[in-house]
Amino acid sequence: MKRTQIQDFEKIEQAKDLEDLVKDKRVGKRANKKKANRRNRHYGKNLLRHLKANLDNT
DSSP states (O other): OOOOOGGGGGGOSSHHHHHHHOOOTTTTTSSSHHHHHHHHHHHHHHHHHHHHHHHHHO
16 A cells, blocks of 8 residues: 555545545554544645645646
8 A cells, every 4th residue: 555645636626535545554553543543634634735735836
């Protein structure tokens, strides 16, 4: 499994696409579910930040 890449923000067309794109390759190795969810939120925010920056530049 591949970790979420920053370039994946280009694949977001609808809000539900964000959940499908965010992948944590270490999901089974996290200490607990709470930390895994926190990490996924970080990935999601990172993708949204790059999406917003890209939309502002076009």
